[in-house]
Structure formats: C-alpha cells, structure tokens
Amino acid sequence: MGKSATTSDVHALFHSLRSAYAATANHLKIIDLYIVFAIVTAVIQVAYMAIVGSFPFNSFLSGVLSCVGTAVLAVSLRIQVNKDNKEFKDLPPERAFADFVLCNLVLHLVIMNFLG
Amino acid sequence: MAAPKFAFLLLNLISILPLLVSSFSVDRPTDRRILVLLDDLSLKSSHSLFFSSLKSRGFDLDFKLADDPAIAVKRYGQYMYDGLILLSPSTERFGGSLDVEGVLDFVDSGHDLIVAADANASDLIRNIAAECGVDFDEDPSAVVVDHSSYAVSETEGDHTLIAADDFIQSDVILGNKKIEAPVLFKGIGHSLNPANSMVLKALSASPSSYSTNPSSKLSSQPPSLYGTAISLVSVVQARNAARIMISGSLDMFSNRLFRAGVQKSGSLNKYEKSGNEQFITELSKWIFHERGHLKAVNLRHNKVGESEEPSMYRINDDLEFSVEIFEWSGSSWVPHVSKDVQVQFYMMSPYVLKTLSTNGKGLYHTSFKVPDVYGVFQFKVEYQKLGYTSLSLSKQIPVRPFKHNEYERFITTAFPYYGASFSMMAGFFIFSGVYLYNK
Numbered sequence: 001m002g003k004s005a006t007t008s009d010v011h012a013l014f015h016s017l018r019s020a021y022a023a024t025a026n027h028l029k030i031i032d033l034y035i036v037f038a039i040v041t042a043v044i045q046v047a048y049m050a051i052v053g054s055f056p057f058n059s060f061l062s063g064v065l066s067c068v069g070t071a072v073l074a075v076s077l078r079i080q081v082n083k084d085n086k087e088f089k090d091l092p093p094e095r096a097f098a099d100f101v102l103c104n105l106v107l108h109l110v111i112m113n114f115l116g
Numbered sequence: 117m118a119a120p121k122f123a124f125l126l127l128n129l130i131s132i133l134p135l136l137v138s139s140f141s142v143d144r145p146t147d148r149r150i151l152v153l154l155d156d157l158s159l160k161s162s163h164s165l166f167f168s169s170l171k172s173r174g175f176d177l178d179f180k181l182a183d184d185p186a187i188a189v190k191r192y193g194q195y196m197y198d199g200l201i202l203l204s205p206s207t208e209r210f211g212g213s214l215d216v217e218g219v220l221d222f223v224d225s226g227h228d229l230i231v232a233a234d235a236n237a238s239d240l241i242r243n244i245a246a247e248c249g250v251d252f253d254e255d256p257s258a259v260v261v262d263h264s265s266y267a268v269s270e271t272e273g274d275h276t277l278i279a280a281d282d283f284i285q286s287d288v289i290l291g292n293k294k295i296e297a298p299v300l301f302k303g304i305g306h307s308l309n310p311a312n313s314m315v316l317k318a319l320s321a322s323p324s325s326y327s328t329n330p331s332s333k334l335s336s337q338p339p340s341l342y343g344t345a346i347s348l349v350s351v352v353q354a355r356n357a358a359r360i361m362i363s364g365s366l367d368m369f370s371n372r373l374f375r376a377g378v379q380k381s382g383s384l385n386k387y388e389k390s391g392n393e394q395f396i397t398e399l400s401k402w403i404f405h406e407r408g409h410l411k412a413v414n415l416r417h418n419k420v421g422e423s424e425e426p427s428m429y430r431i432n433d434d435l436e437f438s439v440e441i442f443e444w445s446g447s448s449w450v451p452h453v454s455k456d457v458q459v460q461f462y463m464m465s466p467y468v469l470k471t472l473s474t475n476g477k478g479l480y481h482t483s484f485k486v487p488d489v490y491g492v493f494q495f496k497v498e499y500q501k502l503g504y505t506s507l508s509l510s511k512q513i514p515v516r517p518f519k520h521n522e523y524e525r526f527i528t529t530a531f532p533y534y535g536a537s538f539s540m541m542a543g544f545f546i547f548s549g550v551y552l553y554n555k
Contacts (some may be wrong), residue, residue: 027554031547037543038543043537055527055529056530059527063533072539105168111537111540
C-alpha cells in the first residue's frame with residue numbers, strides 16, 4: 001500500500017516538474033542546455049584525472065575552471081534575463097548579455113594563460 | 117771574480133735540498149728509512165741476507181738493540197722512520213720512548229711494520245700482535261708441530277721445523293713468480309679472528325699441524341690451535357694503507373734457513389734452496405709499498421658534449437664520468453689495469469651502478485643517464501681488491517628537477533584538458549549565436 005503510494009508520488013512529482021519546465025521560455029531552455037554541456041565536460045575531466053593522475057595539475061585546473069566558470073556565467077545570465085525574477089526587473093537583457101560576453105572574454109584569457 | 121764563484125757554490129748547495137726531502141711522501145709511497153730493533157746484535161750477521169736484500173732495494177736501515185735507551189721513532193711530532201722491523205721476540209720492554217702505544221700510533225699514522233715472534237716471545241710482542249688482529253697461542257711454551265708436513269732433517273727430529281707451502285693466492289702480495297719450494301718455519305702459530313676483514317693469512321699451516329709444547333706429554337684436551345686455523349705468517353692492510361706482517365718464526369728470516377735445502381716429508385721432491393728467501397723478499401716488497409699501492413686522481417664528470425664540470429645536473433641528463441688510477445711500481449706510477457672498477461651514483465642507495473671501462477692507460481670512464489629522481493647525489497668509487505690499497509672516492513653533486521619551461525610544449529596527458537577548454541570557447545560562440553538569433 002505504502003510502496004505503490006510512494007512510486008505513484010514519485011511519478012506525480014516527475015510529471016509536475018516536467019510540465020512546469022515545459023512552460024519555461026525558450027531562451028532560458030537554451031541557457032540550461034549550455035549549462036548542462038559545461039557541467040558534463042567538467043565531470044568527464046575529473047573522471048579522467050582520477051584515472052590518469054594529476055600531472056600536469058595546472059592544465060587540469062584550467063580545464064575544469066573553464067567549464068565551471070562557463071557554467072557560473074551562464075547561470076548568472078539566466079538569473080538576470082529571467083522575466084519572473086523581481087530583483088532584476090529594471091535590468092535590460094541586452095546589458096546582461098553584454099556583461100556575459102565580457103566576463104567570458106576575461107575567463108578565456110585566464111584559462112589560456114593557465115593552461116600551459 | 118769572487119761573486120760568480122760564490123753564486124756557483126750557492127747554486128750547488130741549493131741543489132742538495134731535494135735530497136733532504138727523500139723520505140716517504142704521497143708521491144713516492146715506497147718507504148725509505150726503516151728502524152730495525154734486534155734482541156741481539158748477532159742477528160745482523162745471522163740474518164744478513166735479509167738485510168742486504170733490503171739495502172739493495174734502496175732502504176736505509178737503522179739497527180738498534182731493542183733496549184737501547186736512545187730509541188725514538190718520533191721527534192718534535194714527526195716520525196723519523198717510514199717502517200719498523202721488530203726482530204726482538206724476547207724483549208719485555210723497549211728502550212727509549214717506544215712502547216705498545218708508540219708502535220700502534222706508528223702504524224695508525226700509516227707506516228709499515230714487520231714483527232717476528234719466536235718460541236720465547238714476550239708479552240710485549242704478543243700484545244702488539246693482538247692489537248693488530250693476530251692472536252698467538254696463549255700457552256707460552258707451545259710451538260707449531262706437524263707430523264706429516266715437517267721438513268726432513270738430519271738433526272732435528274721433533275717435527276717443529278715445518279715445510280709450509282700453503283700460500284695466499286695473490287700475485288700482488290707474493291709476486292707473479294710462483295714459489296716452488298716450501299718455506300721452512302720454526303716457531304709459534306697464531307690464529308685470526310674470522311670477523312676481522314683486514315687481516316689475511318699469507319702462509320697457513322697444513323691441516324695436520326697443531327700447537328703444543330713438544331717436550332711435554334700431550335694433554336687429554338685437544339690443542340686450542342690446530343689445522344688450517346693456524347696461520348704461520350699473516351699480513352694486515354689497514355684502511356690508511358699501513359701494512360703489517362706478523363710472523364711466528366724469527367728463524368724464517370735467517371741465513372741458515374734461506375740457504376737450506378728442503379724436502380717435505382711424504383714428498384719425493386728435494387729442493388736445493390728453500391722458498392724462504394723468495395717468500396720473505398716478495399712479502400717485504402709488498403709490505404714496504406713497492407707493489408700494490410694505488411692512487412686515484414682526476415675524478416671528473418661532465419655533461420655529454422661539454423668539457424667543464426657543472427655545479428648541478430638536471431634529471432634525465434646524460435653525463436660522462438672518468439677517473440684515473442695508477443699503481444706504484446717501486447720507482448714510478450704506472451697505469452693500473454683492471455676490469456672491475458665500478459662507480460655508483462648514490463643517494464642513500466645506489467641509483468646507478470656501472471662498471472668502468474678502461475683505455476689501458478689508467479683512464480676509467482663511463483657514461484650514463486641521471487635517474488629520474490632529484491636530490492643530492494654522490495659519485496662513489498669503492499675499490500677494494502686483495503693486496504691493493506683500497507680506494508674510497510666520492511664527489512657530491514646536486515640534481516635538480518625540470519624548470520617549468522623544460523617540459524615538452526604540449527603534454528600528451530593534458531590533451532583532454534586542452535580539448536575541454538577549447539570546446540568551452542567554441543560552445544560560448546555557438547551559444548551566443550543561437551541565443552541572439554533565437555526568435
């Protein structure tokens with residue numbers, strides 16, 4: 001009785017999440033896809049380091065930081081661009097995107113330097 | 117007219133100065149001045165063949181009675197002699213300022229010693245020998261007796277005169293001519309501590325010999341010294357290259373036994389002349405450093421392709437190492453040829469151990485790669501061969517790891533990280549395009 005209740009609860013939860021997510025705007029979904037891509041690449045690198053060892057450590061850090069930094073910048077873009085967010089109501093989305101581009105430039109400069 | 121004459125005289129006087137420096141020195145290891153202490157001045161004539169052979173090889177012998185009060189080996193802190201021969205077995209105390217400590221200090225400072233004991237050896241001689249690693253039989257009346265290896269003789273029938281031919285196998289110590297005739301020996305035997313690695317048996321007794329008092333009945337207990345454990349003549353080479361010879365028989369050095377014919381019991385060979393003269397002469401050549409003295413010079417190392425010695429190496433460098441080893445021939449330094457000199461590249465344990473190859477002229481060289489470990493290493497050459505002075509050389513050199521710009525430009529193991537970073541850049545461009553042009 002309890003088990004079928006929990007499994008049906010899980011199913012119901014999944015369904016509600018999926019339908020709620022489907023309701024988000026398209027441009028936000030594009031940003032989410034980009035974030036997932038970045039995180040997956042980071043996880044692959046960490047798994048590789050666990051197998052092969054941490055030489056050269058600076059390259060590993062640079063690779064992981066590029067993925068994580070990209071993800072962080074994309075997240076902050078998503079926050080600023082989301083119309084449902086009361087905090088950034090007055091911020092034009094173009095301004096948010098321009099900040100995003102500049103920060104990415106700086107990030108990639110640092111990454112290329114530290115990559116060795 | 118007087119001035120040039122005076123200058124000529126002065127020049128002559130100056131040319132005598134090198135003669136004053138003719139003593140033992142590192143460049144000429146053969147000893148020069150030897151003090152001979154005798155019990156009895158008649159030994160000078162009864163052992164004259166031995167002394168004249170030494171004199172003919174250029175040694176200055178200074179004969180003194182063992183209790184002569186004027187004996188002094190040291191004056192103002194400097195040793196006046198390079199070698200000491202003690203042919204005074206029954207002396208209880210030396211005259212002058214010499215005692216057991218004095219003799220041991222003499223040896224400890226690198227000088228050579230020949231000690232001959234006898235059936236009536238005093239405690240002094242026994243103590244000196246014990247300090248050198250040789251233990252004479254504790255029974256003061258015991259001599260070496262051998263009933264199957266004695267010298268056949270018309271006069272002596274108690275088998276105390278033995279014919280020994282169990283020599284140490286070493287061309288350096290005994291010369292390269294084989295000693296054909298046995299050596300006649302009459303005296304006391306000694307044993308060596310097996311844990312002592314510096315003392316060697318130059319002449320061993322045969323397995324049928326034993327140490328006992330020939331005039332008393334054999335006790336029920338077996339003798340404490342017997343068989344090949346008895347050494348008749350032993351040599352010691354100390355770590356500072358001092359050489360000591362300890363013989364249990366003074367008669368072995370005498371003219372009578374030098375000239376005597378010898379026939380070993382049980383053997384049909386009759387030799388006109390015993391092996392004593394050859395044995396003693398060759399052994400004394402070794403003792404007084406006319407043979408078997410090595411020196412190593414010019415320990416050099418450098419990177420392959422360079423000629424200067426660097427102050428530091430890097431890991432995985434290729435380097436060359438060379439050393440020159442010479443042997444004293446009695447009158448000059450000749451190249452020492454050997455196939456088994458090795459060098460170690462050592463830090464707590466040898467990371468590299470290589471046998472050096474030689475060019476026949478005394479130069480030993482090899483090349484190897486510095487190991488993949490950094491730290492402070494030493495080039496170590498430890499060469500210890502029977503009969504030769506030991507060489508113990510070391511030179512310290514630090515080894516550093518790679519500098520950050522000495523790695524390969526693109527490291528293969530880091531390719532996934534390079535790929536990830538570039539893919540992030542590409543992703544950024546594609547994302548911006550897609551985001552901006554998305555309706």
